[in-house]
Amino acid sequence: MKSWPKIFVACVSTLGVAACDRPAAWLTDAQATPPLTVTEAWARAADSGATTAVYLTVDNAAMVSDTLSAVTSDVAEDVGLHISMAQNGTMHMAQLRALPVPAQDSVPLRPMGAHLMLTRLRRPLVEDDTVVVTLTFVSGTTIEVRAGVRKP
Numbered sequence: 001m002k003s004w005p006k007i008f009v010a011c012v013s014t015l016g017v018a019a020c021d022r023p024a025a026w027l028t029d030a031q032a033t034p035p036l037t038v039t040e041a042w043a044r045a046a047d048s049g050a051t052t053a054v055y056l057t058v059d060n061a062a063m064v065s066d067t068l069s070a071v072t073s074d075v076a077e078d079v080g081l082h083i084s085m086a087q088n089g090t091m092h093m094a095q096l097r098a099l100p101v102p103a104q105d106s107v108p109l110r111p112m113g114a115h116l117m118l119t120r121l122r123r124p125l126v127e128d129d130t131v132v133v134t135l136t137f138v139s140g141t142t143i144e145v146r147a148g149v150r151k152p
């Protein structure tokens with residue numbers, strides 16, 4: 001970590017030059033190309049009234065980090081951001097308030113890890129069905145995700 005201050009200074013001066021050069025164009029470019037994309041979205045098949053999960057990968061192509069802060073869907077009475085973890089040999093789930101997505105990185109939501117929890121489904125989710133969930137990020141970006149339903 002001894003070289004960190006030098007790297008930090010280099011990044012700041014690079015950003016400073018870019019921002020001073022033509023800030024308007026820089027902002028327009030950022031808006032024209034959505035930096036956040038979602039891939040590999042799927043939902044676990046489940047009966048009406050049951051609880052299930054949606055898995056996906058969030059890719060952030062931007063030079064700045066963002067944070068997934070809210071999830072909504074009409075398919076369930078409650079939708080939340082969860083993380084599964086092993087504790088003393090058994091799996092536990094905890095609610096996540098937010099999920100950071102670092103700059104130029106991707107965050108996978110997978111079984112046994114972070115996931116979108118759909119509680120009390122309003123209809124059964126059967127194989128080859130599609131579930132729509134909306135992700136909202138701290139930057140203001142919203143992404144409507146269509147997740148295909150798969151058998152567990």
Ligand SMILES: [Cu+2]
Binds near residue numbers: 116
């Ligand atoms: Cu969960």
